[in-house]
Amino acid sequence: MGDSPTDAGENAGDLPWDTGEEEEPKPSAAELEAEGQAAMFGDAPAEPPAAAPGPAPPAATDASPPAQPAAPADANQPYRVLARKYRPQTFSQLIGQEPMVRTLANAIERDRLAHAFLMTGVRGVGKTSTARLVAKALNCIGPDGQGGPTIDPCGVCEPCRAIAEGRHIDVIEMDAASHTGVDDVREIIEAVRYAAVSARYKIYIIDEVHMLSRNAFNALLKTLEEPPAHVKFLFATTEVDKLPVTVLSRTQRFDLRRIPAELLQSHFAWVCEQEGVAAEPEALHMIAAAAEGSVRDGLSILDQAIAHADLGEDGKVTAERVRDMLGLADKSAQRRLLGTILEGDAKALLSGVFDQYALGVEPLALMRGLMDLVHRITVAQIGRAEPNAPSAEERAALAEWAGRLSAGQLHRLWQLLLKGYDEVRQAPDPLVSAQMALLRVLHAADLPDPGKLAKKLDEMAASGVAASSAGGEGAPGSSPAATAAMDWQALVERVDAAGALRVAQTMRDWVRPIELAQGRLVYALAPGFVGDPAGEFRDALSKLTGVRWEVEQRETGGEPSLREREEAAKAQAEAEMRAHPLVEAAFEAFPEAELVEDADIQPAGRQARHG
Numbered sequence: 283m284g285d286s287p288t289d290a291g292e293n294a295g296d297l298p299w300d301t302g303e304e305e306e307p308k309p310s311a312a313e314l315e316a317e318g319q320a321a322m323f324g325d326a327p328a329e330p331p332a333a334a335p336g337p338a339p340p341a342a343t344d345a346s347p348p349a350q351p352a353a354p355a356d357a358n359q360p361y362r363v364l365a366r367k368y369r370p371q372t373f374s375q376l377i378g379q380e381p382m383v384r385t386l387a388n389a390i391e392r393d394r395l396a397h398a399f400l401m402t403g404v405r406g407v408g409k410t411s412t413a414r415l416v417a418k419a420l421n422c423i424g425p426d427g428q429g430g431p432t433i434d435p436c437g438v439c440e441p442c443r444a445i446a447e448g449r450h451i452d453v454i455e456m457d458a459a460s461h462t463g464v465d466d467v468r469e470i471i472e473a474v475r476y477a478a479v480s481a482r483y484k485i486y487i488i489d490e491v492h493m494l495s496r497n498a499f500n501a502l503l504k505t506l507e508e509p510p511a512h513v514k515f516l517f518a519t520t521e522v523d524k525l526p527v528t529v530l531s532r533t534q535r536f537d538l539r540r541i542p543a544e545l546l547q548s549h550f551a552w553v554c555e556q557e558g559v560a561a562e563p564e565a566l567h568m569i570a571a572a573a574e575g576s577v578r579d580g581l582s583i584l585d586q587a588i589a590h591a592d593l594g595e596d597g598k599v600t601a602e603r604v605r606d607m608l609g610l611a612d613k614s615a616q617r618r619l620l621g622t623i624l625e626g627d628a629k630a631l632l633s634g635v636f637d638q639y640a641l642g643v644e645p646l647a648l649m650r651g652l653m654d655l656v657h658r659i660t661v662a663q664i665g666r667a668e669p670n671a672p673s674a675e676e677r678a679a680l681a682e683w684a685g686r687l688s689a690g691q692l693h694r695l696w697q698l699l700l701k702g703y704d705e706v707r708q709a710p711d712p713l714v715s716a717q718m719a720l721l722r723v724l725h726a727a728d729l730p731d732p733g734k735l736a737k738k739l740d741e742m743a744a745s746g747v748a749a750s751s752a753g754g755e756g757a758p759g760s761s762p763a764a765t766a767a768m769d770w771q772a773l774v775e776r777v778d779a780a781g782a783l784r785v786a787q788t789m790r791d792w793v794r795p796i797e798l799a800q801g802r803l804v805y806a807l808a809p810g811f812v813g814d815p816a817g818e819f820r821d822a823l824s825k826l827t828g829v830r831w832e833v834e835q836r837e838t839g840g841e842p843s844l845r846e847r848e849e850a851a852k853a854q855a856e857a858e859m860r861a862h863p864l865v866e867a868a869f870e871a872f873p874e875a876e877l878v879e880d881a882d883i884q885p886a887g888r889q890a891r892h893g
């Protein structure tokens with residue numbers, strides 16, 4: 283053994299090297315593939331498909347293959363799932379990995395190929411496809427049989443074709459996920475000593491290499507240290523952190539990137555064109571988003587979507603069907619929800635959340651959808667660009683919000699939604715938790731951001747003080763008492779400025795002025811003062827003004843002291859502020875908030891503190 287002469291068929295056998303379908307053991311893609319296949323032709327695979335998201339297509343297609351209006355090539359051929367059919371056969375077909383391809387091309391051109399390569403990246407970005415391409419690149423002999431290693435394998439020579447079909451005797455694929463033991467590795471090591479049977483290089487492709495046991499790694503390491511010249515190792519892994527450093531240091535590493543959603547979308551559009559399937563851009567947009575950077579996952583979903591479409595009368599992949607299939611929240615429903623939040627319509631919000639739930643949208647997905655919406659509004663606002671959205675309707679809505687909401691509001695929305703998301707995730711009843719979290723967002727959403735709130739409260743406090751000091755004694759404006767008080771304040775400030783700080787402090791805190799004129803002060807002291815400051819006052823005022831002062835202290839009477847006025851004004855302002863709808867809303871949103879003195883206002887957000 284040591285190779286698998288089977289075709290690249292569907293049977294993942296038990297032979298260590300035979301991994302007919304590499305990278306497939308993890309659930310969803312395989313399931314989706316299986317699902318898509320079953321839906322298309324009902325040729326149920328050995329493993330019954332597990333429940334896939336969304337309503338499963340009815341198995342009613344068993345009897346007759348569904349009509350495929352415009353899929354030319356498929357009439358007589360067994361259906362191949364898209365992920366396999368559109369597996370890249372050249373590096374130029376490998377989308378989204380240009381930097382890696384360039385590096386590899388350079389290495390091949392200069393004949394500076396490492397003995398071992400490591401392909402890392404999330405599942406489905408094309409690690410195994412890349413490994414096979416590298417195998418082809420190294421073993422291609424060109425159409426005429428004379429070619430050398432090339433970044434542009436011909437695809438027609440015998441090695442190229444055999445590798446593409448997974449039947450090349452010198453290209454050995456092994457899935458470490460199912461062959462983790464030292465014995466499996468030992469077989470490799472034994473075989474490594476023998477020269478390649480028919481190719482330039484003997485190539486070992488070990489997928490999910492991080493799954494190998496420590497003993498297996500140790501066994502492999504000896505070979506990695508001094509591999510025979512005709513041997514190349516191509517490792518692939520999703521979890522590079524789990525690889526021993528000793529292995530990492532002996533490999534040339536290529537990090538395959540997550541493929542951006544736009545690139546995926548255009549790729550899927552191309553695939554649909556090849557397949558003769560009509561698809562709405564929004565549908566492809568949703569599939570690309572759901573694929574999370576993986577071509578394969580996306581193609582599996584597309585497979586399923588095409589199967590669904592075939593069940594419909596027009597055979598078109600529509601956004602509506604994809605949405606149903608993926609159990610995705612309806613984008614327009616999400617926008618309506620955000621609208622109810624921003625309008626403060628709690629009742630509509632609750633019923634909207636419930637409706638989505640009834641339609642099968644997970645509360646967590648709903649929160650995530652709203653966060654995504656807020657994120658895109660924010661990005662649109664910052665970039666002052668057309669929002670990123672598939673439909674014109676959505677772009678318009680996003681643009682409108684981006685223009686209307688402040689950056690602070692958006693950030694607060696995001697924060698509140700993020701908090702809600704965490705709560706929903708941990709809640710025993712996600713629906714209730716989502717409703718409560720969104721109600722909280724609703725109550726806080728129409729508030730200005732903390733910075734503005736602070737400023738607003740500040741202004742109100744200032745106007746509150748002005749009102750109370752101007753309106754004392756019921757005689758507004760120019761009452762003599764008010765004027766006297768103003769003069770007294772000015773005088774105290776001058777005392778303070780002249781450096782008699784302690785005397786000024788006493789005047790401010792304790793003196794209730796009764797009569798104030800140039801050279802004459804009559805006052806009473808607020809209760810609680812111990813001692814007789816009259817002499818100090820006289821000296822300070824005489825020194826300040828250069829004239830002799832007459833200072834008289836009485837037992838009772840007088841205007842409130844400056845400090846007393848200040849405190850009264852503050853109390854009144856606070857009462858007014860609390861009564862203000864804006865602040866009431868703030869306290870409702872943050873029950874544990876407290877009003878703090880405006881003397882220590884910080885740039886933002888001290889006024890309303892989260893609990």
Ligand SMILES: [Zn+2]
Pocket residue numbers: 421422423424425435436437438439440441442443
């Ligand atoms: Zn070739």
